[in-house]
Amino acid sequence: MARTVIPIYFDYASTLCYVAWRIVGELRRELDFEPLWKGVPIRFRDGRARPGNRLGPIEKMRIATVIAETGVTVTPPESWIDSQAALEGAELARAAGRFDAYHDAIFRAVFEERRDVAEVASLGEIAAAAGIARDTFIAGLRGGAMGARLREYRREADSFSALGYPAFVLGDYPLTGIQPIATMRLVLARYLERRATEPIN
Numbered sequence: 001m002a003r004t005v006i007p008i009y010f011d012y013a014s015t016l017c018y019v020a021w022r023i024v025g026e027l028r029r030e031l032d033f034e035p036l037w038k039g040v041p042i043r044f045r046d047g048r049a050r051p052g053n054r055l056g057p058i059e060k061m062r063i064a065t066v067i068a069e070t071g072v073t074v075t076p077p078e079s080w081i082d083s084q085a086a087l088e089g090a091e092l093a094r095a096a097g098r099f100d101a102y103h104d105a106i107f108r109a110v111f112e113e114r115r116d117v118a119e120v121a122s123l124g125e126i127a128a129a130a131g132i133a134r135d136t137f138i139a140g141l142r143g144g145a146m147g148a149r150l151r152e153y154r155r156e157a158d159s160f161s162a163l164g165y166p167a168f169v170l171g172d173y174p175l176t177g178i179q180p181i182a183t184m185r186l187v188l189a190r191y192l193e194r195r196a197t198e199p200i201n
Helices: 015-031 057-070 084-095 099-111 120-129 134-142 147-159 181-197
Strands: 004-010 033-039 167-170 173-176
Touching: 004 015, 004 147, 004 181, 015 033, 015 057, 015 099, 015 181, 033 084, 033 147, 084 099, 084 120, 084 134, 084 147, 099 120, 120 134, 167 181
Parallel strands: 004 033
Antiparallel strands: 004 167, 167 173
8 A cells, every 4th residue: 555645845944844854754654654845945935034044033932942842953054045956956856766865965964064055066965975966966956957846836835825834735734833743643643544544536
């Protein structure tokens, strides 16, 4: 039986999405679901999140609250990063069959290694380490091969009214934000159980 796919709208610029990535990484094997990460730059949802803008006190307080509630240790960047190229790179990685390796490496690069993922050369190194042909990857980035895919994801997120990230699409409605792992386990387990008992049309 195929795993249930759960779309998750996210941005590499979001500290809360990093927390979600850590929690989803633990739960995906335990609950046997497949996360489908769909990148949408958070600046389209919140004008304060433009690259280079410093995180304000509201954002910092929200992040501190989530860290305290989830127990996931992370220090957010002082300023919002430009994630456009990294998100387009994720789609190139998906096309190459190396999404998970690239996706994990980008989150680590931003939040654990403090690398600049706005630079094409840096992304090329990360892609190569993830098993993707570096020159092909860089050519795809420079050619804007996946820009249309991100615009498609943005339209989808708008249609679901996914106004914050991360946003988990559970059926017809998004679950926005991230909760402690015990809460997420309960919510996702209930959703997966419901899906398993739905009649197949």
